Amino acid sequence: MLIDNHNRKINYLRLAVTDRCNLRCNYCMPSEGINFAEKDSLFTIEELCKLSEIMVGQGIDKIRITGGEPFVRKDLMVLLRKLSSLEGLNDISITTNATLIGPYIEELKTLGIKNINVSLDAIDKNTFERITRRNQYDTVYNNLIRLIAEGFNVRINFIALENQNTQDIIPILEVMKHYPVSVRFLEEMPFNGGSKSFNTITWDYKKILDHIQSEYPEITKLESPKTSTSINYKIKGHKGTFGLIPSFTRTFCGSCNRLRISATGDVITCLYGKPRMNLREVMRGDNVKSEIKGHILKAIGSRSKTGFEEQEKYDGIFENSMTSIGG
Numbered sequence: 001m002l003i004d005n006h007n008r009k010i011n012y013l014r015l016a017v018t019d020r021c022n023l024r025c026n027y028c029m030p031s032e033g034i035n036f037a038e039k040d041s042l043f044t045i046e047e048l049c050k051l052s053e054i055m056v057g058q059g060i061d062k063i064r065i066t067g068g069e070p071f072v073r074k075d076l077m078v079l080l081r082k083l084s085s086l087e088g089l090n091d092i093s094i095t096t097n098a099t100l101i102g103p104y105i106e107e108l109k110t111l112g113i114k115n116i117n118v119s120l121d122a123i124d125k126n127t128f129e130r131i132t133r134r135n136q137y138d139t140v141y142n143n144l145i146r147l148i149a150e151g152f153n154v155r156i157n158f159i160a161l162e163n164q165n166t167q168d169i170i171p172i173l174e175v176m177k178h179y180p181v182s183v184r185f186l187e188e189m190p191f192n193g194g195s196k197s198f199n200t201i202t203w204d205y206k207k208i209l210d211h212i213q214s215e216y217p218e219i220t221k222l223e224s225p226k227t228s229t230s231i232n233y234k235i236k237g238h239k240g241t242f243g244l245i246p247s248f249t250r251t252f253c254g255s256c257n258r259l260r261i262s263a264t265g266d267v268i269t270c271l272y273g274k275p276r277m278n279l280r281e282v283m284r285g286d287n288v289k290s291e292i293k294g295h296i297l298k299a300i301g302s303r304s305k306t307g308f309e310e311q312e313k314y315d316g317i318f319e320n321s322m323t324s325i326g327g
Contacts, residue, residue, distance in 0.1 A: 001058075001059040002058055002059050002060070002259075002296065002297070002300055003300075004269075004300040004301065004303045005300070005301050005302060005303055006303065006305050008255070008256060008257060008303075009059075009257055010059075010060075010257055010258065010259050010300050011059055011060055011061050011062060011257055012060070012061075012062045012063075012064070012227070012257050012258040012259070013052075013055050013060045013062070013063045013064070013258070013259050013260075013261065014063075014064045014066050014258060014259070014260045014261075015048070015051075015052065015063055015064070015065055015066065015260075015261050016066045016067055016068065016260070016261065016262045016263040017043075017048060017065060017066070017067060017068075017070050017073050017076060017079065017263055018042065018067045018068040018069070018070065018072050018073045018263050019034075019036055019037050019042075019067070019068045019262070019263050019264065020036050020067070020068045020069065020072045020073075021067060021068040021069040021072065021097070022069055022072055022097075022099055022100070022134070022136075023069070023097055023099065023132040023133070023134050023136065024132065024133040024134060025121070025131055025132050025133070026130075026131055026133065026164075027131070027159060027161055027188060031133055037263065037264050041264050041280070042263050042264055043263060043264075043265060043280065043283065045073075045075045045076075045078045045079055047280075047283050047284075048079050049078070049079055049082040050283070050288070051261070051279070051283060051292065052079070052082065052083055052086065052089075053082075053086060054288075054289055054292050054293065055296070056086050056087075056088050056089050057088075057289075057293075058293060058296060060089070060259075061088060061089060061090045061091065062089075062090065062091035062092075062093070063083060063089060063091070063092055063093070064093040064094070064095060064117075065079070065080070065083075065092070065093070065094045065095070066094075066095045067095075067096075067263070068263070069096060069097050069099065069100065070094060070095070070096055071096060071099075071100035071101050071104065072100065076104075077104060077107060080092070080094075080108070080111060080113060081111065084111040084112060084113065091115065092111075092112075092113045092115070093113075093115035093116070093117065094108075094113065094115070094116050094117070095116075095117040095119065095157070096116065096117070096118060096119070097118070097119045097120075097132075097136075097140065098118045098119075098120070098139070098140045098143040098144055098147070099136045099139050099140055099143070101116075101143055101147070102139075102142075102143050102146070105143075105146060105147065105150060108152075109150060109151075109152075114151070114152050114153050115152070115153045115155075116147055116152050116153070116154050116155075117154075117155045117156075117157055118140070118143075118144050118147070118154060118155070118156050118157065119156075119157045120140060120144065120156050120157070120158060120172075121158050121159050121161065121164075121165050121168075122158075122165045122168045122172075123168050123171050123172040123175050124167075124168055124171065125137040125138075127164070127165050127167075127168055128140070130164070131161070131164060131165060144156070145179075148179050148180070148181060154179075154181045154182075155181065155182045155183075155184055155243075156172070156176065156181060156182070156183045156184065157184055157186060157245075158172060158183060158184065158185050158186065159185075159186045159187075159188055160185050160186065160187065160188060160203040160208055161188055161203075162188070162201070162202050162203050166203055166211070169185065169208065169211055169212065170211075170212070170215050173212065173215075173216070173235070173238070173242060176238075176240055177235070177237065177238040177239065177240070178239060179239055179240055180239045180240050181240040182230075182232070182240055182241045182242065182243055183240065183241075183242045183243070184230050184242065184243040184244070184245055185205070185208045185242065185243070185244055185245065186245040186247050187201055187203065187204055187205055187208075187245065187246055187247045187248040187249060188201055188203070188247075188248060189247050189248055189271070190248075201248050204246070204248065204249055205231065205244040205245070205246045205249060208244055209233075209244055212233075212235075212242065216235045216236075218235065218236035218237075219233050219234070219235055219236075220233065220234045220236070221233055222234055222241065226255050227255050227256075227257040229245050229246075229247075230243030230244060230245045231243060231244045231245075231246070232244075247271075253305065253306040256270075259296075259299070259300065261279065262275070264278070264280060265278045265279040265280030265281075265282075265283065266278050266279075267279060267295070267296070267299045269299055269300060269303045269304075270303065270304055273304065276298075276299040276302070277295055277298070277299055279292060279295060282295055
């Protein structure tokens with residue numbers, strides 16, 4: 001079992017399999033993209049399989065596969081097949097932009113992987129294409145509806161971007177009212193490749209809630225797990241739910257149970273901090289299992305209590321793109 005220096009149990013790993021993405025969302029990276037990692041700087045699929053097995057042996061019982069866009073990686077299903085066979089791993093989840101997932105839906109069902117988060121920051125096609133800088137709306141929407149129809153546990157992640165997509169908050173809830181999905185609205189975070197820095201945001205979780213309540217006054221707050229990052233609600237007459245994720249306000253830090261490992265091996269204990277160490281060369285050295293375990297214990301043994309405390313250690317702006325840190 002992994003226990004950090006604030007007596008928090010760490011049982012949730014967000015594992016990035018690539019830093020590459022086929023979209024160019026303007027809050028994540030510049031239009032020209034970023035300097036993606038060279039292939040030999042990334043974990044091989046065999047290394048990702050071994051790392052996952054070691055982490056599950058340390059008490060990780062939930063792994064979320066992230067990117068970049070995970071399905072950019074052609075050998076991703078090799079890892080997912082391995083994860084589905086690991087005893088003690090109770091939850092395998094994937095975060096995707098849903099552009100490339102279509103051909104894999106049937107096998108995902110066969111493997112028992114049902115929890116899919118779809119990043120969708122607009123329900124209007126023109127708004128979607130302005131944000132993503134790509135013409136992929138129809139593919140994303142069709143795959144989203146297919147995932148729902150196939151019985152996956154689908155959550156939609158919608159980042160509230162001032163002057164860009166907040167006019168779509170009510171429309172996306174209206175479209176999704178007929179489906180058993182959770183639409184989760186995230187506060188914007190200061191990560192997009194170093195082109196932006198801010199200390200306040202206009203559309204915080206309270207403003208998003210007020211905006212939703214102005215249209216749907218009959219809202220019930222739901223009970224959520226202690227480690228949940230979202231504050232969840234039910235609108236009367238809607239099949240699904242919606243959630244608010246205070247990713248900038250950071251009200252959930254006290255119960256944080258997660259660890260991130262990037263596709264290049266960086267161990268990240270907080271999104272607002274710098275990597276604690278890198279595991280890539282450790283994975284390619286001797287005594288891999290014991291060395292990895294020791295490095296992980298060291299990383300979680302010096303975590304900041306909150307994202308604000310971690311941010312104080314940062315000088316200047318956040319230079320990383322979300323796609324490079326498993327965002």
